[in-house]
Amino acid sequence: METLLAALVGLLMAAAVYLILSRALVRMLLGIVLLGNAVNLLIFVAGRLTRAIPPIIPAGAKIPVQPFANPLPQALILTAIVIGFAMFAFLVVLAFRAYQEMDADDTEHMRLAELPDQPQPPLEY
Amino acid sequence: MISHITPLADWVVILPVLLCLIGGALLLMLRSAIRAQLWICLGVLVLVLVCDGILFNRVLAGGPLSMTMGKWLPPFGISVTVDVMGAGFALMAAFVTFCVVLAMQAKIPEGPVRDGAYPLILLLLAGVTGSFLTGDLFNLYVWFEVMLIASFGLIILAGNPLQLDGAVKYGVLNFIATTLFLVALGLLYGTLGTLNMADIIGAAKKADPALLTAIAALFALAFGMKAAVFPVNAWLPASYHAPPAAISALFGGLLTKVGVYAFIRVMVMLLPAARDILAPTITTIAIATMILGPLSAIAETNLRRSIGFLLMGGVGIAICCVPNGHLLVIFGGVSYISASMLIIAGLYLAAGVIETLTGTTDTREMGGIYSAKSLISIVFFTLILAVAGIPPFLGFWPKLLLLQGFVTYGNWLLVLSILLNSLLTLIAGTRLWSHIFWKPRAEQLQKAQGMGGTVLIAGTIVLLGLFPSLLLKAASVAATELLDPSSYIIATGLSP
Numbered sequence: 001m002e003t004l005l006a007a008l009v010g011l012l013m014a015a016a017v018y019l020i021l022s023r024a025l026v027r028m029l030l031g032i033v034l035l036g037n038a039v040n041l042l043i044f045v046a047g048r049l050t051r052a053i054p055p056i057i058p059a060g061a062k063i064p065v066q067p068f069a070n071p072l073p074q075a076l077i078l079t080a081i082v083i084g085f086a087m088f089a090f091l092v093v094l095a096f097r098a099y100q101e102m103d104a105d106d107t108e109h110m111r112l113a114e115l116p117d118q119p120q121p122p123l124e125y
Numbered sequence: 126m127i128s129h130i131t132p133l134a135d136w137v138v139i140l141p142v143l144l145c146l147i148g149g150a151l152l153l154m155l156r157s158a159i160r161a162q163l164w165i166c167l168g169v170l171v172l173v174l175v176c177d178g179i180l181f182n183r184v185l186a187g188g189p190l191s192m193t194m195g196k197w198l199p200p201f202g203i204s205v206t207v208d209v210m211g212a213g214f215a216l217m218a219a220f221v222t223f224c225v226v227l228a229m230q231a232k233i234p235e236g237p238v239r240d241g242a243y244p245l246i247l248l249l250l251a252g253v254t255g256s257f258l259t260g261d262l263f264n265l266y267v268w269f270e271v272m273l274i275a276s277f278g279l280i281i282l283a284g285n286p287l288q289l290d291g292a293v294k295y296g297v298l299n300f301i302a303t304t305l306f307l308v309a310l311g312l313l314y315g316t317l318g319t320l321n322m323a324d325i326i327g328a329a330k331k332a333d334p335a336l337l338t339a340i341a342a343l344f345a346l347a348f349g350m351k352a353a354v355f356p357v358n359a360w361l362p363a364s365y366h367a368p369p370a371a372i373s374a375l376f377g378g379l380l381t382k383v384g385v386y387a388f389i390r391v392m393v394m395l396l397p398a399a400r401d402i403l404a405p406t407i408t409t410i411a412i413a414t415m416i417l418g419p420l421s422a423i424a425e426t427n428l429r430r431s432i433g434f435l436l437m438g439g440v441g442i443a444i445c446c447v448p449n450g451h452l453l454v455i456f457g458g459v460s461y462i463s464a465s466m467l468i469i470a471g472l473y474l475a476a477g478v479i480e481t482l483t484g485t486t487d488t489r490e491m492g493g494i495y496s497a498k499s500l501i502s503i504v505f506f507t508l509i510l511a512v513a514g515i516p517p518f519l520g521f522w523p524k525l526l527l528l529q530g531f532v533t534y535g536n537w538l539l540v541l542s543i544l545l546n547s548l549l550t551l552i553a554g555t556r557l558w559s560h561i562f563w564k565p566r567a568e569q570l571q572k573a574q575g576m577g578g579t580v581l582i583a584g585t586i587v588l589l590g591l592f593p594s595l596l597l598k599a600a601s602v603a604a605t606e607l608l609d610p611s612s613y614i615i616a617t618g619l620s621p
Contacts, residue, residue, distance in 0.1 A: 020301065028297060032304075039307050046315025073314070076263060080307060083270045087300050090277055098293050101286040112290040113363045121426050122489055122560065 005045045012038035023107045025095045032091065036084040040077045047073030131192050137183070138192045138205050140176045141215060142258065144169055145251035152244035163230050166243040170223045173250070177216040184212045185599055189606065189616035191260060199618045200321035206260025206617050210459055210603035214386055215257040217463050221378040221470045221582070222250045228474045228578025229371040240282055246375065249275035253379045257386060260617055262310055262320045262395075265387060269303050269351075276380060280368045291367030298360040302350035309343035316340065323617035325395050326610050334398050341399035344391045345407065351384030352440050355414040361437060362421070366429035366486070370477025371575065373429055377436050378470030385443045385462055392447045393455060394607050404448035411448075412542045415441025419549035423556060428479065428488050431557060432472045435512055438546055439465045445539055446527060452604055453533060457526030459607075460600035464519045467589070468511045471582040474575065475505045479561055481574045488557060493566020498573060502562045504583045509554035511586050514547045519590040522597060 012034055019031025047070040055068040095105075104110050148169030152162055184190055184207055193202040226246060252272025259265050276299075281292045314320055316336055317328040329337060346357070353361040361381070365373050392400040392407070400407075418438025425431040443465060446458025478501050483491045495502045511518035524543060531539045589596055606613060611621040 020297075025293065032297070032300060035301070035304050039304055039311065042308060043311035043314070046311045048315075073311075076311075076314070079263075079267065083267070084304075086274065087270070090274065091296055091300065094277075094281065094289065094292055094296055097281075097284070098286075098289045101289050107293075110290050110293065112287045113294065113367055119426055119489070121424055121556075 001049055002045055005041060005049070009038050009042045009045065012041065025098070025105050025107065029088070029091055029095060033088060036080070036088070040080055040084075043073050043076050043080065135190060135192055137176055137180045138190050138207050138258065141173050141180065141219070142251050142255045144173050144176060145247045145254060148173075149244045149247035149251060152247060153241060156241060156244070162243045163226070166226055166247060167223070169247060170219060170226060170250075173254070174216070174219045174223060177212065177219050177254075180207060181209075181212040181216045181599070184209050185602060188612045191616045191618065193618065200319050200324035203264050204260035204321055204323070204617050205258055205264075206323060206613060207258050208603065208606045208613055208616075209599055210386075210390075210607065211257040213459075213463055213599050213603060214382070214466070215254045217466045218250065218253045218257065218379050218382075220585070221466055222246060222375065224578040224582040225371050225375045225378075225470065225474065226578070227581060228374070228477065228575035229369075241278065242282055245275050245278045245282075249279065249375065249379070251275075253383055256383050260322050260613075262313070262322060262325070262391075266303065266306055266310060269306065269383070269387075272380065272383065273299055273303060276376060279372050279375070280364065282368065282372070288367045291364035294360050295364035298350065298357075302347050302357075305343060305350070306347035309340055309347060312340045312343065321617065321619075322390070322395060323610070323614040323619050326614060327619070327621065329396055329398070334402065337396055338399040338402045341392065341396045341403060342406075344396075345388065345403060348384050348388040348391065349410065349444075352381050352388060352444065353384070353437050354410050354440060354444065355417055355437075356410065358414070358437055362430050362433050365433045365436075366427060370429065370473055370480060371578075374470040374473035374477070377433070377473050378466045381436065381440055382443075382462055382466050385440060388444055389447060389455075389458065389462075389607070393450060394610050394613075397450065400447065400450065407444065407448045408539065411441050411445035412539070413441070414438065415445065415542055415546040416549070419546060419553045422553035423549065426488050427486050428476050428491075428557070428561070429473065429486065431488070431553065432469070432476055435472070435550060435553060436465075436469045438550055439469065439512070442524070442527065442543060442546060445543070446530075449530065449534060449536060449539075450608070451530060451534055452608055454527060454530035455607055456597075456601050456604040457523050457528075457530055459603045460526060460597055461520075461523035463596060463600065464511075464523050464586075464589070467582060467586050468508060468520055471579065471586060472505075472508045472512060474579040474582060475501065475508055478573050478575050478579055479505070481572070482570050483561075483566075484571055488560045491561045491566075492564030493562075494570065495562040497570050500580070501573065501576070502558075504579060505561070506558055507583055507587060509551075509558055511590065513551040513554055515551070517590050519586045519593070521590065522593045523600075526597075 016031045016035035019027045050069040053068050055064050055071045057064045189208040191206040193199045193204045252268050255268035281288050350357040418434050422431045422434035443462050446454045511520045514520040514524040614621040
């Protein structure tokens with residue numbers, strides 16, 4: 001099961017990298033969503049899979065009965081999902097504003113910060 | 126389970142971060158009280174400075190301090206562990222922020238204040254301070270994101286097309302960098318089963334070095350992207366000149382340094398065995414960064430883009446101490462980073478003053494400032510000498526230590542590269558200076574704004590350059606702790 005999920009993580013990563021390499025901003029954003037999901041799955045698999053045994057401590061005991069599912073990766077993923085969602089929401093709005101202001105979804109046409117025909121610096125002092 | 130409550134005096138470990146967060150929240154609620162915002166912001170920053178100062182003094186005198194959250198014993202609870210490096214960098218960061226806010230107050234129009242410039246600055250400082258003080262890798266990731274989202278807000282504050290363009294590149298690439306950091310974290314957790322830094326040190330010694338090297342390479346890529354190291358640096362020159370100059374100063378002084386800090390923390394302290402295997406790669410990218418940075422600065426006509434390239438050259442020098450890993454070299458590297466925080470922020474602030482004076486960002490159209498405004502020309506020249514590393518200014522001592530270290534260990538390639546970097550930086554800087562200040566000028570100069578913070582930071586650089594003993598003492602203790610982390614591990618509550 002872990003091998004299968006690891007392969008799925010790899011597949012998602014590859015698709016994400018392919019989309020992020022695109023020049024269209026919307027595709028890049030979709031790639032970023034895929035990347036985030038791939039990473040969440042990766043953390044989940046890294047915590048090892050234990051099916052149907054919740055980590056609940058029985059009444060009177062100090063520790064849960066072995067074996068139990070690792071609860072930590074779930075906490076990590078929950079944090080990462082929340083943060084990733086906030087970042088993605090910001091980037092979507094940013095891309096929309098950039099589209100409004102510059103009338104471009106293509107990064108080839110977004111050259112305000114780095115002008116394509118930079119002048120030569122003065123050669124003398 | 127931890128049964129005792131942390132003594133009240135030890136709360137200073139977490140206080141700088143808490144103060145920034147509370148101050149940021151307070152300012153957000155007071156966003157219509159435009160006059161009060163500045164003074165509350167400065168007040169909170171002074172309190173943060175005092176707390177950082179107390180914390181720095183305590184860890185310098187008595188070794189690392191730690192606090193673990195939520196009654197969980199380490200390594201299960203989230204630890205905030207402060208050593209001299211973290212506390213020193215946090216102190217520098219708070220001071221730089223204070224100077225930036227001072228420089229900002231004169232020229233920031235009402236609109237951005239209402240949109241939250243001051244609260245975002247405090248939240249950014251919370252993220253930066255949190256990154257320096259935390260003792261848990263996942264917590265470091267969370268602070269990275271706090272810092273990132275605050276910087277997103279600051280970079281697009283005015284919302285003009287230039288800023289939006291810069292923000293798209295900054296946002297996408299930095300978000301990918303932190304996601305790579307998360308990948309490395311997940312893999313490290315899967316391998317070692319812990320994310321507490323003190324616990325990782327022990328666990329990493331028993332793990333498979335080949336596996337750890339792959340993970341360390343991912344960490345290096347993620348932090349290298351944050352620090353703007355050569356092949357993954359493209360976002361920095363595309364974005365750092367877009368926001369107002371004071372915000373550039375904040376970013377240049379703090380954000381890339383957090384990347385360098387994390388790089389050193391993980392490579393030198395947590396995964397030294399993997400670092401040794403990656404040493405040739407790190408050396409190569411460090412040399413490429415430190416040479417290409419100032420070379421690009423020479424070829425640039427936009428003032429703040431040019432300073433961005435000088436900053437990049439500095440990042441190369443800061444990480445070149447990692448692959449060697451001897452005490453003297455790490456000592457030089459740590460002191461270089463703290464010096465560089467001040468110098469780069471000062472350069473950006475001075476650039477802001479020059480831009481308000483001349484009303485342009487293009488160095489070819491500037492000129493004629495030398496006779497009219499001698500103070501800013503002296504300040505800028507001092508900063509140029511400091512960034513190039515000319516004695517007796519602050520940038521000299523760290524470079525001397527690094528050179529001494531590399532000569533001792535016979536690493537002549539790095540000796541040559543550092544000297545070449547200093548020469549190229551000096552050429553780029555003096556070219557900038559002569560174009561900006563010495564050329565004749567026809568039009569009238571405008572009123573200078575933001576001199577206070579700039580002069581304060583330049584004065585501190587001169588003072589620390591003349592009396593470097595405290596900085597160097599702290600850096601030497603920090604380097605010793607990095608290379609022998611047993612006191613760090615004991616402070617966290619684990620056995621080395």
